[in-house]
Amino acid sequence: MGNFFSEVIALDARFHTANRVADPALLEPVTRQLVQRLMGTSQQMGVAVMIYETYRSQQRQQDLFNNGASRLRTVGVHHYGLACDIVRSVGGEPSWKGDFSFLGQLAQNCGLIWGGDWGAPHIHHSFIDSVHVQRCTVARQGDLFAGLWYPDENYNPCDDSQNLLLASRKLPETASGKSASAARRA
Numbered sequence: 001m002g003n004f005f006s007e008v009i010a011l012d013a014r015f016h017t018a019n020r021v022a023d024p025a026l027l028e029p030v031t032r033q034l035v036q037r038l039m040g041t042s043q044q045m046g047v048a049v050m051i052y053e054t055y056r057s058q059q060r061q062q063d064l065f066n067n068g069a070s071r072l073r074t075v076g077v078h079h080y081g082l083a084c085d086i087v088r089s090v091g092g093e094p095s096w097k098g099d100f101s102f103l104g105q106l107a108q109n110c111g112l113i114w115g116g117d118w119g120a121p122h123i124h125h126s127f128i129d130s131v132h133v134q135r136c137t138v139a140r141q142g143d144l145f146a147g148l149w150y151p152d153e154n155y156n157p158c159d160d161s162q163n164l165l166l167a168s169r170k171l172p173e174t175a176s177g178k179s180a181s182a183a184r185r186a
């Protein structure tokens, strides 16, 4: 049973690279299509954006974790070609300045989870990654990382009941002031 991760990413020469990769070719095809649609809509709205990162190796994930830029130590959704970081493009250079909530709206319209609210806008998240989108709910990440699950082409994380389940489970925890574990950089 193959998927894009095992058939393309794992065989790519950049699989172990410690460098940042911004090549859309290493995004799972549906994710790539949705990211391109999102970016096209953004450009039409007059907000110039660019891809900052697509695939991320385990080595780079570890480096980011050590620097405190990620909560995930060795593996993240980027590693599976299911996540993309999209930043503003200012004179062709990446920029994190300004409000990125437009990405949240566009992501939802495209069927992607936004790192600004992790698909659960009504709960408090201790970790916000407002330039990040992914085609996988936080609830599915465990199975994804364990190799037990990979989205098929019809999967839409915004319609995934596992996501709603997680959101409802997290509510009491948030109310008591504890941080939601859902809020982590993927």
Ligand SMILES: [Zn+2]
Pocket (backbone or CB within 6 Å): 078, 083, 084, 085, 129, 131, 132, 133, 186
């Ligand atoms: Zn990201």
